[in-house]
Amino acid sequence: MKEKLQDQRIDYTQGSLEIGDVDPNPLKQFQKWYEAYEQLKPKDPNAFVLATAGADGAVHARVLLLKGVDQGGFEFYTNYQSDKGREMEENPKVSMCFFWPEMERQVRVEGLVEKLTEAESTQYFKSRPHGSQVGAWVSPQSEVIDSRAFLEERVKHYSDKYESEVPKPPHWGGYRLMPTRIEFWQGRASRLHDRIVYNKEQGENWLLNRLAP
Numbered sequence: 001m002k003e004k005l006q007d008q009r010i011d012y013t014q015g016s017l018e019i020g021d022v023d024p025n026p027l028k029q030f031q032k033w034y035e036a037y038e039q040l041k042p043k044d045p046n047a048f049v050l051a052t053a054g055a056d057g058a059v060h061a062r063v064l065l066l067k068g069v070d071q072g073g074f075e076f077y078t079n080y081q082s083d084k085g086r087e088m089e090e091n092p093k094v095s096m097c098f099f100w101p102e103m104e105r106q107v108r109v110e111g112l113v114e115k116l117t118e119a120e121s122t123q124y125f126k127s128r129p130h131g132s133q134v135g136a137w138v139s140p141q142s143e144v145i146d147s148r149a150f151l152e153e154r155v156k157h158y159s160d161k162y163e164s165e166v167p168k169p170p171h172w173g174g175y176r177l178m179p180t181r182i183e184f185w186q187g188r189a190s191r192l193h194d195r196i197v198y199n200k201e202q203g204e205n206w207l208l209n210r211l212a213p
């Protein structure tokens, strides 16, 4: 396996990135890149890796789905009592990373998370399929469970209980990552990639710099 991994390499040649090419607002730049990526119809274009660290400083990463770019931030939904939920409660500084291989692009976002309002979370919860709504009640996310039967019994219980309308569980909802730093990475030949980083300054101003690859 090691040999195979060491031989695995491709040269990136699809695009380039200059400070003069990008939007002065990184959220608008993100939307531009996201829309271009989505057009290629990849599976889960909105998937990203979220890294969190709780009070003990240990870092944990997992894949989530982006559900909105709004009010200056990046929105996603989960179980507030999950491991990641507890970690974000202890330490709201998080990092998200998107990898869009078909376009040889990466976007890294860092900042502080805040919880969405109950009204915002409820609005999105209502748009979810019935099975996913029931699933939010069923799964004590991140806890050890005895068997799959535990979940199946709870599916039956909550499906019977909430036959038509499923209320949003109080432990389920959204977060908005308010960015302080966003980096756009475009792969280039011979590992001399383009990296443009935005750092948030006073007010709504962003300072742009090029970083060494």
Ligand SMILES: Cc1cc2nc3c(=O)[nH]c(=O)nc-3n(C[C@H](O)[C@H](O)[C@H](O)COP(=O)(O)O)c2cc1C
Binding pocket: 044, 047, 060, 062, 063, 064, 065, 066, 076, 077, 078, 079, 082, 083, 084, 085, 141, 142
């Ligand atoms: C493609 C994909 C999308 C996912 N989307 C979500 C999501 O939006 N919300 C969520 O809570 N978990 C999602 N998961 C599951 C998480 O990766 C993770 O297993 C779960 O949230 C528990 O994480 P935790 O124990 O670190 O809190 C997704 C997994 C994959 C592979």
